[in-house]
Amino acid sequence: MPFLRSLNANKSQNKIKSTVNSLRTHLDVLFQTRPIKRVSSFTSWKLSASMTVEAAVVLPLFLFFIIQVMSAINMIGVQSRLGAALHQIGNKMAFSGYIHEKTSNNILPDALASVALTDVYAKNQVLNYAGRVYLDKSCIKSGSSGISFTGTSIMGNNDIIEIYISYYAKPLVTILSFDGIAMSQCYYGRAWTGYDVQSAVSNMDDNDPMVYVTETGTVYHTNHNCTYLNPSITSVNAGEISNSRNQSGGKYSPCERCARSNVQGTLYITSQGSSYHTSVTCPGLKRTIYTIPLSQAGGRRKCSKCG
Numbered sequence: 001m002p003f004l005r006s007l008n009a010n011k012s013q014n015k016i017k018s019t020v021n022s023l024r025t026h027l028d029v030l031f032q033t034r035p036i037k038r039v040s041s042f043t044s045w046k047l048s049a050s051m052t053v054e055a056a057v058v059l060p061l062f063l064f065f066i067i068q069v070m071s072a073i074n075m076i077g078v079q080s081r082l083g084a085a086l087h088q089i090g091n092k093m094a095f096s097g098y099i100h101e102k103t104s105n106n107i108l109p110d111a112l113a114s115v116a117l118t119d120v121y122a123k124n125q126v127l128n129y130a131g132r133v134y135l136d137k138s139c140i141k142s143g144s145s146g147i148s149f150t151g152t153s154i155m156g157n158n159d160i161i162e163i164y165i166s167y168y169a170k171p172l173v174t175i176l177s178f179d180g181i182a183m184s185q186c187y188y189g190r191a192w193t194g195y196d197v198q199s200a201v202s203n204m205d206d207n208d209p210m211v212y213v214t215e216t217g218t219v220y221h222t223n224h225n226c227t228y229l230n231p232s233i234t235s236v237n238a239g240e241i242s243n244s245r246n247q248s249g250g251k252y253s254p255c256e257r258c259a260r261s262n263v264q265g266t267l268y269i270t271s272q273g274s275s276y277h278t279s280v281t282c283p284g285l286k287r288t289i290y291t292i293p294l295s296q297a298g299g300r301r302k303c304s305k306c307g
Contacts, residue, residue, distance in 0.1 A: 064173075071171040074139045075181070082147075082165065082185055085129035090163055090187035092125075093117055097159060097191025117191075122163050123149045141168040141180060159191040208293045213300060215288050220297045226306035229287050231270035233280060238264050247271045258282040 097117065127135065127144050136143035151164035163186065170180035211220040212229060221229055236244055244252055246269070254263070255275040268277045268285065277285055 067172050071139065071173075074172070075169045075183075078135070078138045078140060078169065079183065079185065081130050081134070082126070085126045086163055086165070086185060086187035088129060089122060089125045090161055090189050093122065093154070094161055094189045094191045097155065097161070097193050117154050117161075119149065119152050119154055122152060122154060126163065126165070139169045139171070141170050155191060159193045161187070161189050161191055163187040208295050210291050211294050211297055213290050213292060213297065215290070218300055219303045220294070220300045221303045221306050223306040224289065224291075226303060228272055228303060228305060229289055231272055231285070231287070233268050233270055233285060235266050235268055236276075238267055241267055241269075241276050244269060244276075246274060250274055252276040255282060255284045257284050 126149075127147065130144075132144045135147070140146050147165050147167045149163070149165055151162075151166075153160065153162045153164075155161065164184070165186070166182070166184040168180045169183050209222070211222055212224045212226070213220050214229070217228075219228075241252055246252065252269055252273070253275055254260070255277045258277050258279045259267075259275070260278070263276075263278055265278075268280050268282070269275075270285065273284075275284060
């Protein structure tokens with residue numbers, strides 16, 4: 001039939017065209033007959049060069065910032081370490097101030113036996129506490145030898161202890177003419193020697209003056225420096241205690257607080273006391289002094305030494 005013949009002919013032609021188009025596409029890909037779009041090599045080189053310039057500028061600034069932060073941390077660490085050393089040594093010297101003043105023959109407890117209230121002692125102890133090796137490797141110019149203690153005053157006016165140090169802290173990297181910072185630290189404290197009550201009460205009513213008493217004392221004192229209020233402590237060997245006598249000629253008996261039977265070694269006595277002690281820190285060797293008006297002295301009698 002003509003109609004069927006025509007339809008079959010059209011199908012055959014379409015199949016041939018599809019095959020030709022597919023073959024042409026494969027040939028174009030295989031032999032790259034069509035033009036391929038390329039990226040300019042000049043643009044690529046320009047982008048790479050721009051990144052190199054930025055890195056050359058930013059990286060040194062970043063490293064400089066990190067170094068300065070490290071320098072600041074190092075300086076703060078050194079300052080904190082020296083501050084702790086000043087605090088500890090200053091307090092130790094302040095605590096030993098009372099014992100140095102009230103004991104004779106340099107009799108000190110073991111913990112304070114090596115304490116000396118001098119500038120040289122303060123310097124050596126502060127440097128040792130902070131660590132000489134650490135300081136020599138720190139940011140301090142010239143290390144531990146670069147720390148000056150000029151201005152230090154030990155047991156000065158009114159028993160003030162002032163430990164003053166100064167040094168030069170240098171950065172990790174010197175910048176132009178800036179090569180460091182001048183730094184200083186100070187410990188300021190007073191030795192534990194009490195205070196001058198006499199001046200505080202000098203303007204009191206003369207008809208009812210202030211006097212000084214102890215908690216268990218039976219007398220009152222008109223002078224706070226009376227030796228009965230501030231006894232001088234002396235050390236003796238345990239084998240000599242039976243031959244020792246106090247100021248009144250009496251023998252010494254064991255202290256109820258610290259002395260036990262069969263005592264040995266070093267004992268501590270006072271010329272006005274009646275007991276011997278095995279510890280220099282025994283409460284029996286201390287005096288808690290109260291300042292009260294004479295009208296409140298009660299039945300206490302007048303001290304025979306200072307009255």
